[in-house]
């Protein structure tokens with residue numbers, strides 16, 4: 165281990181600390197109820213209208229957003245330093261793929277948040293990124309420096325970077341899909357009303373639209389990642405498709421998200437069923453990443469644990 | 470939920486009903502789901518195509534379930550009839566779905582958008598205001614604002630539509646998927662793939678008999694093979710000695726002397742992982758490597774019965790390798806099973822094994838047998854297994870290079886080792902079709918998922934005070950039917966007062 169690797173680790177730990185702060189801030193924001201509706205207090209003949217003070221949640225979630233930007237910047241530096249240390253792209257093994265994917269999740273979220281208000285999604289995103297990083301630094305950490313020959317290809321850059329952005333978008337999509345399911349369930353129980361932290365979350369229909377937006381972005385990119393992988397496999401192993409477990413699960417993930425897009429245009433399926441399929445697609449992506457790398461003997465398993 | 474009528478009883482009616490079911494969106498969704506599900510077992514159970522040895526072991530260890538699963542095709546999932554049934558149904562459904570839609574779309578491209586509905590206010594998001602301009606001026610301005618849209622002008626109204634590329638993209642995508650399937654099928658029918666192990670200094674020529682394993686498409690014969698050949702002149706491999714990644718390969722590289730045809734002059738070529746050799750329509754890939762220890766076997770009188778290197782198969786990352794040596798010319802016949810250890814270690818738990826893939830401290834552990842090798846039965850035998858029933862064990866011995874083990878029937882000398890490289894040689898005539906259609910599919914997908922299909926209507930009506938009532942409404946194919954941004958955009962371009970335009974939450 166030398167200076168660069170140590171510096172990279174330091175930045176990643178710093179990023180995790182910042183994410184923890186952001187998580188607390190988002191959690192406070194979530195627990196605070198947003199009551200923008202004026203409260204009418206009957207007092208004899210006159211009705212007093214009380215405008216509530218700005219909800220504490222707003223300020224906390226603003227802090228959460230700022231700290232998330234900071235954490236993302238720290239993580240970015242950590243990932244870049246790791247790449248400089250290894251002298252190649254920072255996704256040569258599971259540890260590196262994990263830290264870069266966490267960066268992907270945060271970046272998809274933050275870039276999207278510049279175009280619309282996504283503070284309500286912050287808690288989910290930050291927890292997911294934190295879990296990914298936690299797993300990376302504890303279980304998956306390696307100092308592996310060199311790439312095995314099969315990975316020495318510019319296709320590694322193209323194929324894996326597309327997959328990392330997809331990891332981010334699929335994760336954000338699974339978050340909005342889960343929230344829409346929770347909201348829809350609470351609404352159907354309580355006659356269309358929600359209370360507590362759910363009031364901070366957009367309407368069920370809006371959540372579904374947002375899920376659709378992210379996944380409509382991620383699906384063509386995933387298609388591209390799979391095609392790029394196939395071209396690479398053709399170059400490395402002499403066949404573009406061999407039903408290796410990794411390839412099989414990439415295919416399953418692709419088919420599930422195609423099913424999601426179909427469900428979005430099928431009467432009777434476009435609501436909760438579609439959201440469940442979006443979550444299944446994400447699970448299949450995770451199985452491909454963790455399950456296949458760790459448990460299955462696959463041609464792709466050389467990406468050292 | 471769509472409620473479907475029960476199937477009619479007449480044959481024609483039943484067929485039409487089945488076809489409608491098959492090409493419904495719900496069926497395609499269920500079939501997509503089914504495709505995901507039937508793909509799973511092949512990623513969990515070992516598969517014949519990639520790992521036949523593991524399949525045999527699996528079946529042996531599960532005497533009840535193994536053969537049942539085997540007969541149901543679970544060890545060759547992606548060639549199983551039930552797997553094919555799912556994707557073929559899906560594609561039939563797809564074709565049945567796409568053809569009528571292509572027709573509808575073709576017609577839609579050549580007709581004007583439908584007329585504006587009578588009452589716009591019942592559409593969500595309708596904007597209206599009173600405008601000082603005349604009706605015709607407003608409509609002219611609307612025509613300007615909606616440039617690039619497909620427009621139908623009527624009396625007092627204008628309907629505009631855009632985003633036809635969405636449907637075009639969708640059709641391109643679905644049709645291109647059929648192309649992908651065709652490309653894959655071409656490869657399966659006319660392609661071939663073979664594997665061969667070549668020891669350093671030895672050659673290979675591209676004929677069926679030279680392959681260790683060969684898989685040809687249904688319509689491929691020996692004729693399809695181009696007459697090239699090559700000799701493995703040098704094989705270089707390096708492994709990391711760094712602590713963190715000890716033993717993982719950092720380089721492997723095969724230098725070959727390649728001849729396109731028996732008459733052609735040999736050319737020096739280097740084959741590496743990711744850098745295959747292009748050989749007359751086929752590609753030669755470097756896929757593996759290992760050790761081939763060299764033995765000399767002599768009979769009791771000292772006459773040489775065998776003098777060659779034998780490829781051993783690596784069993785782990787440190788290249789603990791196993792192999793078999795058969796000497797049918799001896800009497801009695803001799804057979805050896807052996808371990809080759811590039812860096813030798815012996816412990817109680819694992820027994821003899823290798824601790825590093827490089828040949829730092831090589832040795833072989835031999836077990837010698839005499840008797841009948843069973844080669845005359847006519848049943849082809851694997852060169853990597855020794856059938857020891859009917860044989861008697863002579864003994865065990867460990868040797869380092871240069872050592873000889875003498876036993877009553879003769880002797881075996883371990884002289885050293887060569888390396889071998891394994892190559893996969895493949896020809897796939899469908900891969901260009903697959904690649905091009907896959908890229909087309911992706912382009913279609915990007916179009917269909919990014920283009921927004923919108924209809925906008927502008928209506929004008931004379932108000933009693935001489936001004937003009939302008940109404941702008943619209944619908945969308947997606948986003949829950951709301952065309953809010955386009956309505957706002959149109960209203961703004963028409964000079965609507967700011968108050969009537971809702972703030973956008975996009």
Ligand code: HEM
Pocket residue numbers: 421422425426429491492493494495497501559560562563564566567639643646917918
């Ligand atoms: C190989 C199988 C199939 C795959 C992978 C697939 C994939 C997709 C994808 C990714 C979309 C999203 C694009 C969009 O929303 O425009 C889509 C849309 C669509 N697919 Fe398929 N599809 C398949 C088969 C079928 C079949 C069999 C049908 C006919 C029932 C069909 C009908 C449609 C329709 C109508 C849409 C447009 C939905 C809309 O209007 O938004 N697809 N398909």
